[in-house]
Amino acid sequence: MKAALCVAAWVVLAPFVGGLLAGLDRIVTARMQSRVGPPVLQPFYDVLKLLGKQGVAVNAFQNFYIVCFLVFVIMTGVLFFSGGDLLLTMFALAVAGVFFVLGAYSPNSPYSNIGAERELLQMMSYEPVLIIAAMGMYMVTKSWHVHDIVVFQKPLVMYLPGVFVAFLFILTIKLRKSPFDLSTSHHGHQELVKGITTEFAGPSLAIIEIAHWYENVLLMGFVYLFFAFNWIAAIAAVVITYLLEVFIDNTYARLTWHFTVKSSWIVAAVFGVVNLLIISFMGK
Amino acid sequence: MNIILFLLLFPAAVSLLFAVLPPNGFRNAVVRISCLLIAAGSVYAAVVFNGHGATFFKAEYPHLEQMFFFGEMALSLFLLYKCIGIKRHEWYIPVLIIIQAGIMAYCELSGAVPEVGHAFYIDNFSIIMALIIGIIGSLICFYAISYMRDYHHHHPEMKNRQRSFFFILFFFLSAMFGVVFSNNLIWLYFFWEITTLSSFILIGYPKTEEAIRNAYKALGLNLLGGLGFACGILYLVKFCPAHTIELSQVIALGPTVMLIPVILICFAGLAKSAQMPFSSWLLGAMVAPTPVSALLHSSTMVKAGIFIIIKFAPVLHNTWAGYFLALVGGVTFLMTSIIAVTQSNAKRVLAYSTIANLGLIVACAGVGTYETLWAAVLLTVFHAVSKGLLFLGVGSIEHKIGSRDIEDMNGLIVNRPGLAMVMLIGILGMFLAPFGMLISKWACLEAFVNSNIVLAVLLAFGSAPTLFFWTKWMGKIVSVPAGVQKGEGAVSKDEWTALGLLAAGTIATAALFPLLSRVSVEPYIFSLYQQTVELTQGNIIIMAILLGLMVLLPLSFLAYPKKSQYAQRYLAGANVGDTGSFTGAMGITREATMRNYYLGELFSEKKLFVISVAVTIAIIATMFLAVKL
Numbered sequence: 001m002k003a004a005l006c007v008a009a010w011v012v013l014a015p016f017v018g019g020l021l022a023g024l025d026r027i028v029t030a031r032m033q034s035r036v037g038p039p040v041l042q043p044f045y046d047v048l049k050l051l052g053k054q055g056v057a058v059n060a061f062q063n064f065y066i067v068c069f070l071v072f073v074i075m076t077g078v079l080f081f082s083g084g085d086l087l088l089t090m091f092a093l094a095v096a097g098v099f100f101v102l103g104a105y106s107p108n109s110p111y112s113n114i115g116a117e118r119e120l121l122q123m124m125s126y127e128p129v130l131i132i133a134a135m136g137m138y139m140v141t142k143s144w145h146v147h148d149i150v151v152f153q154k155p156l157v158m159y160l161p162g163v164f165v166a167f168l169f170i171l172t173i174k175l176r177k178s179p180f181d182l183s184t185s186h187h188g189h190q191e192l193v194k195g196i197t198t199e200f201a202g203p204s205l206a207i208i209e210i211a212h213w214y215e216n217v218l219l220m221g222f223v224y225l226f227f228a229f230n231w232i233a234a235i236a237a238v239v240i241t242y243l244l245e246v247f248i249d250n251t252y253a254r255l256t257w258h259f260t261v262k263s264s265w266i267v268a269a270v271f272g273v274v275n276l277l278i279i280s281f282m283g284k
Numbered sequence: 285m286n287i288i289l290f291l292l293l294f295p296a297a298v299s300l301l302f303a304v305l306p307p308n309g310f311r312n313a314v315v316r317i318s319c320l321l322i323a324a325g326s327v328y329a330a331v332v333f334n335g336h337g338a339t340f341f342k343a344e345y346p347h348l349e350q351m352f353f354f355g356e357m358a359l360s361l362f363l364l365y366k367c368i369g370i371k372r373h374e375w376y377i378p379v380l381i382i383i384q385a386g387i388m389a390y391c392e393l394s395g396a397v398p399e400v401g402h403a404f405y406i407d408n409f410s411i412i413m414a415l416i417i418g419i420i421g422s423l424i425c426f427y428a429i430s431y432m433r434d435y436h437h438h439h440p441e442m443k444n445r446q447r448s449f450f451f452i453l454f455f456f457l458s459a460m461f462g463v464v465f466s467n468n469l470i471w472l473y474f475f476w477e478i479t480t481l482s483s484f485i486l487i488g489y490p491k492t493e494e495a496i497r498n499a500y501k502a503l504g505l506n507l508l509g510g511l512g513f514a515c516g517i518l519y520l521v522k523f524c525p526a527h528t529i530e531l532s533q534v535i536a537l538g539p540t541v542m543l544i545p546v547i548l549i550c551f552a553g554l555a556k557s558a559q560m561p562f563s564s565w566l567l568g569a570m571v572a573p574t575p576v577s578a579l580l581h582s583s584t585m586v587k588a589g590i591f592i593i594i595k596f597a598p599v600l601h602n603t604w605a606g607y608f609l610a611l612v613g614g615v616t617f618l619m620t621s622i623i624a625v626t627q628s629n630a631k632r633v634l635a636y637s638t639i640a641n642l643g644l645i646v647a648c649a650g651v652g653t654y655e656t657l658w659a660a661v662l663l664t665v666f667h668a669v670s671k672g673l674l675f676l677g678v679g680s681i682e683h684k685i686g687s688r689d690i691e692d693m694n695g696l697i698v699n700r701p702g703l704a705m706v707m708l709i710g711i712l713g714m715f716l717a718p719f720g721m722l723i724s725k726w727a728c729l730e731a732f733v734n735s736n737i738v739l740a741v742l743l744a745f746g747s748a749p750t751l752f753f754w755t756k757w758m759g760k761i762v763s764v765p766a767g768v769q770k771g772e773g774a775v776s777k778d779e780w781t782a783l784g785l786l787a788a789g790t791i792a793t794a795a796l797f798p799l800l801s802r803v804s805v806e807p808y809i810f811s812l813y814q815q816t817v818e819l820t821q822g823n824i825i826i827m828a829i830l831l832g833l834m835v836l837l838p839l840s841f842l843a844y845p846k847k848s849q850y851a852q853r854y855l856a857g858a859n860v861g862d863t864g865s866f867t868g869a870m871g872i873t874r875e876a877t878m879r880n881y882y883l884g885e886l887f888s889e890k891k892l893f894v895i896s897v898a899v900t901i902a903i904i905a906t907m908f909l910a911v912k913l
Contacts, residue, residue, distance in 0.1 A: 056851045059764045061697070068837050075833065085823055087726055091717040092830065098716060098755050105759030108694070108766070108864075109853035110876050116759055117881045120752050127748035135733050135740055144730065198854055258886060265745070273741050280737040 003082045003147070010081040010217075011074060018213025019043045021220075025246055032250045047209050053202035058107035063204045065103030070211040072096035077218050083147025086134040093130070093218070097123050100196070100208075107199040115196030119183035121257045125264035126170035129163075132272040136163040137225065139279045150228045157226040157237075162275030164226050168241065169267045173260065174219055176212075177245050179252035180260050190254070285341045287329045288404055291414065291461040295322055299454035307446040312429050315450065316778075319422035322457065326418025330411045334804060337811055338532065340402035340467065348403075353392050356474050359481060360385035363503070366484070374500050380507040387514040388473075391521045397470070398520075398527045405467040405532060408808035409661060413464040413591055416668045420786070421457050421583040427676050427782035428453065428575035434683045434776075435573050442490060449489060453579070456482040460584045464591060469520065469529045469549075473513050476552070476588065480506040483585050486576040487569045498568030505565045509555025509589075516548035535596065539603050546599045547911050549592060550609055551904070557589030557642045560616040561897040561904075566639060570631045574679030577631060581638045582672035587664065590642055593649045594660050598812050601652030607736070608907035610650025612900050614742035616643030619896040621746040625753045626882050626889050630678045630688045633753060634671065637714065640746065641667050641721065647739050648728055654813040655731035659724045661805050662797065666720025669793055670713035673786035677706045680775050680783065691879055695768040696761045703775065704761050706783050713790040715747075715754045718830035720794050727817070756880045766853075766864040794831055798824050 023040035030037025057063055076092040079085070097119070104116035138144050140159045141152045149156070157164050173180040181187075184195035192198070197208055220238045227234035298318045305311040333339055360381050367378045391397060406414075428450070436444050459482060462475030480503065488499030520529050526541050528534065534542050558566035569580055580586060593609075600606030617640045624636035641663065648660035681696070681703050682688045696704040713719040725747065732740035775783075793800065798819055810816040852859045855876050857866035868874045 054849060056849050058851060058853050061762065061764060064838075065762075071833060071837065075830070079826060084826065087729060088717070088823065088826060091722060091726065094751060095717050095830070098751070098758075101755055102758060102762050105763045107853050108763040108878075109855070110878050111854060111856075113759075113763070113878045117756065120755055121881070123755075124748045124752045127751060128744045131729065131744040131747065132741070135729070135737075135744070138730075138733055139737075193854065193856070201851075261886065268745075276737055276741065 006081040006083070007078050010077045014077060014217040015210050015213045018210075018215075018217045019047070021216055021242065022213060025242075028243065028246050029250055032247070043209070043213075047206045050206035050209070051203050055203050056201045057204065058109065058199050062103050062106040062199065063207075065099045065106060066200065066204050066207050066211075068099040069096050069103060070207050070214075072099060073211045073214045073218070077214060077221075080146055080218060080221055083145055083150070085144045086137060086146055086149065087131070087144055089146070090130045090134055093215075094123070094127065096211075096215075100211075104196040104199070109199050111193045111198040112196055115183045115192055115194075115198065118192075118257055119196050121261055122173050122180065122183060125180075125261050126173050128265065128268045129166045129170045129272055132268060132276060133160075133163050133167050133222070136160045136272070136276055136279065139276065139283065146225070149225055153229055155227065155229045155233075159279060160226065160275055162271035166267050166272040166275075167222070167226075168244075169271075170264055171219060171223070171241070172245060172248055173264065175216060175245055177249040179248075179255040181249075181254060182257055182260060185254070285404070287325060287332065288341065288406060288461075288465050291322070291325050291329065291418065292458060292465065294318075294325065294458075295454040295461070296458035299451045299458070302450035302454060303447055305447065307432070307444070307450075311450075315429055316426060318454065319426045323419045323422045326414045329406065330415055333406045334408060334411055335807055337807075338405050338407035340532070341404040341406075342401070343403035349392075349397075352471055352474055353388075356388055356477070357385060359474070359477055363481065363484075366503075369496065370500060371497070374504060377500060377504045377507065380504065380511055384507065384511055384514045387511075387518050388470075391518055392470070394522070396521050398529050400468045400530055402530065402532070403468045403471065404465050406465060407811075408804050409591075409594070410464040412661065412665060412804060413587065414461060416583050416587065416665065417457060417460045417464070420668050420672045420789075421460070421579060423782045423785055424575050424578045424583065424672060424676065425450075425453055425457075427578075427679075427779055428573075430776040430778040431575055431679055431683070432573065438683065439490075445489070448485070449573075452482050452485050453575075456486070456579065456584055460588060463588045467531045469517055469531055469534070472531065472592075473510075473517060476513060476556075477510060479556075479585055479588055480510060483569070483576075483580055486580075487572045489572055489576065492571070495571040498565075498571050501568050502565040505555055505562045509552040509562065512548045512551035512555070516545040516552070519545045519548065531595065535598055539599050539601075539606075542599055543603060543605060543911055546596045547605050547609070547907065550596060550600070553589040553591075553593040554609075554612060554646070554904070555589070557586045557593070557646065558639050559589075559612055559643060559646060560619065560639075560900040563616070563620065563639050563893075563896075567632065567635050570629075570635060574631075574675055574682065577635075578672050578675035578679070581634070581675060582668045586638065586642055587668065590645050590649075590660075590664055593646055594657065594664070597649040597652040597657050597660070599652075600650055604910035604913040605907050606650045606652055608650075608903050608910055610647045610736065610739055612903050612907070613643040613646030613648075613650060614739045614746075615896065615899055615903065616640065617647065618742045618746040619892055619899075621749045621753075622887055623889050623892050625749045626884055626887050627753075628690050628880070628882060630681075630690050630693070630757075631675075633690065633757065634674055634678065637750070637753075638667070638671055640750070641671075644725070644728060644743070647742075648731070651732065651735050651739065653731060653735050654809050654815055655817055656728065656735070657812070658801070658805055658809050658817040659727035659731060661808070662727070662801065663721065663724040665800070666713070666724060666793055666797075669786060669789045670710050670719075670721065673706065673783065673790055674710040674714070676779070676783055676786065677703060677710055680779050681707070684771060684773065684775065690757050690760055693757075693760050694763055695765045698764055698768045699771045701770075702780075703783075706787050707761055708758060709787045709790050711754050711758050712834070713794070715750050718794060718827040718834070719790070720797060723794070723797060723827065760880060766862045791831075791835065795828070 022043040027037040073096045079089045101116045104112040141149050223241050224234045227237040363381050459475045459478035466472040484503040555562045620636045620640040627633045645660045645663050648656035806816045855866035857868045865875045
């Protein structure tokens with residue numbers, strides 16, 4: 001029953017939470033740049049406007065992949081918030097990502113094509129850490145299931161500090177924040193135009209935006225798990241983490257994909273793997 | 285027993301027929317019927333023997349032992365005769381042949397060969413292997429009919445030696461059945477060497493200089509592995525106190541007595557399954573016609589190596605030697621997955637991915653817990669189906685578009701929608717949830733975390749490049765370039781039959797894997813470990829939902845509103861019609877072209893290959909030293 005409520009809340013409320021998060025993000029960013037910024041509901045106005053526009057596409061296929069992207073992001077969240085298997089959640093998230101990339105390949109346009117390649121490089125960068133995080137949580141709690149991990153009484157982050165650092169590192173990639181906003185940027189003035197989303201317009205662009213909102217909420221759910229022993233601490237951690245990401249976004253210039261791939265693998269190996277080895281050693 | 289004899293002898297018998305029949309309609313009809321009979325035979329064996337545990341058979345025919353011995357010696361002589369074509373640097377090939385023949389002759393003539401009670405057996409795992417060989421192997425032979433016709437059409441300079449081609453193809457199937465049904469290790473060794481010989485001849489089929497050199501490379505490396513097998517038999521015959529050469533006995537006696545011969549034979553398995561440092565032979569095998577590649581990669585040859593290592597998993601469990609064997613597989617998985625990113629030749633990408641997935645199977649078998657063994661068996665099944673499909677798909681594409689380069693597959697979804705769908709299903713089957721390979725990877729990961737965290741980490745890092753190279757390939761297939769039209773000329777019916785059945789098989793194995801596990805794999809695991817993997821109901825349902833989405837979502841495409849307005853792609857300049865060209869600065873017309881990323885500057889194939897070879901040689905050396913631990 002509780003699981004069903006969580007799933008319903010995810011499907012219905014997550015886009016609103018994600019949209020609000022995006023609105024707050026824009027205000028905080030504006031304040032950091034000594035601007036006033038848009039109203040907090042601006043992202044909703046934007047998406048509603050996009051939804052009202054006529055759909056323009058390069059070919060008949062591309063929007064199909066985007067719909068699949070949204071469906072699988074929602075499906076991933078359903079798995080996560082119903083307390084399902086954490087690894088399976090990660091795999092479902094990868095499926096969603098693959099559909100998004102295929103959508104960008106479909107128009108065969110140079111800008112979205114390079115955006116797609118870079119998105120794949122980003123996926124290659126963060127994939128190991130996601131799996132390592134799931135493994136770490138399993139090694140401490142002895143369960144792959146979110147519903148067991150969330151009721152674990154001790155603070156997971158104390159056991160998995162290295163894994164958490166590695167996770168924060170790739171969270172910047174996943175949230176598409178500078179210095180790792182390689183495939184597409186919130187800021188229009190980049191060398192790839194809008195990168196992976198260049199060839200999308202109107203309703204399909206709105207779908208992409210909504211899917212990203214869902215995705216961001218899901219990622220905050222992952223952060224929550226590290227602190228799940230106490231829900232107040234966990235929510236505080238989620239807020240602080242998000243503010244930290246906004247801060248990083250505003251203080252770093254974009255880096256190259258070489259650096260992204262290398263650094264995230266090195267961080268995964270140094271912080272994530274070492275952390276796992278220590279737990280495994282202590283466990284024996 | 286009769287059905288086993290049928291599977292052993294029938295392909296060999298019809299192969300003799302193909303050696304004399306010219307490639308005409310009658311020959312083709314015989315090939316089709318034979319394929320059907322072999323597939324039906326393997327299904328019949330499965331229906332009769334599945335779930336009965338291991339059933340053993342005596343082979344009490346006069347002079348059978350002597351006949352096998354003469355067979356082995358004749359095989360060695362034939363290989364020595366073939367060595368007249370070698371170059372100076374391939375001197376080690378005849379040396380290896382002579383040493384192996386010497387060891388076997390010494391064993392058998394010394395009179396110390398133990399009595400064999402049961403020469404043949406069939407259990408759930410050999411049934412699974414027989415189904416892979418019988419169904420996928422025959423589908424590939426079926427496909428070969430029209431492929432070889434087109435092949436010689438495309439290569440008029442090449443001599444048409446289809447008679448020897450089909451002769452070896454079916455002979456190969458017989459040998460594979462021999463490998464999976466033999467309980468007598470000396471006979472198993474004989475069949476093992478026949479698979480080496482067959483692949484040597486098939487790889488050299490084009491008779492170009494490159495093909496001949498690669499054939500010798502395959503022969504040399506597999507003989508090196510075979511030497512390990514021969515040494516294992518020598519140990520069993522002359523030094524082992526237990527005095528047996530029955531496979532079932534060797535497994536039952538366990539690591540304290542049997543670890544040395546088992547590791548020696550697993551060494552042969554590493555070579556045959558093209559693990560690092562032996563991988564180069566399988567990459568070289570790409571020069572052969574595509575059905576050969578498909579056969580080597582999916583249902584025969586490399587699967588023989590995997591088969592024997594999986595068979596010995598209970599012996600390897602909880603030993604240091606097994607740990608290092610698993611590490612060879614894990615390192616191979618990671619390194620070849622990364623190398624595959626740098627390749628644009630479709631067949632090479634498939635080859636590296638085969639080596640990587642076999643590495644994963646070796647890692648599972650080396651760990652040897654009941655969970656990893658479950659994953660290993662399922663990986664073998666799923667890999668055989670998807671990889672067979674992908675190779676045959678690339679073969680058909682190559683004949684239609686004249687290239688096997690992934691870059692040239694741009695726009696395949698418009699140009700050849702049918703083949704594009706086939707390729708997409710195959711690729712999805714290889715790496716994405718909820719298809720087979722991912723289910724097994726998932727099981728591996730869960731099992732490794734409990735037993736060997738280093739392997740789990742190797743798997744976590746190795747999966748990421750896998751995602752990269754498969755998705756960028758799919759990207760090329762689904763992209764819709766300007767001005768691409770539907771291609772001319774249909775793919776032949778035989779090819780479609782094979783492709784369609786394998787594509788259906790890829791989806792069906794993903795849908796029915798809980799059934800496969802319950803009926804076939806779990807009883808096998810249980811008989812070895814007295815415990816087995818239990819699939820959680822919830823996860824099965826979720827996988828079913830995911831699969832349903834994957835299959836149903838494309839249908840939604842039919843209902844998609846067609847009222848969309850179409851625009852031209854953005855090229856940062858004025859588009860010149862819908863051609864993919866644009867008017868750039870200074871009024872010059874430029875064409876926009878794009879290629880996938882191959883990360884050549886980050887990873888170099890040569891460098892990574894050398895590193896992996898060095899690392900795995902060191903691990904294998906440690907593995908042999910660790911036998912005594």
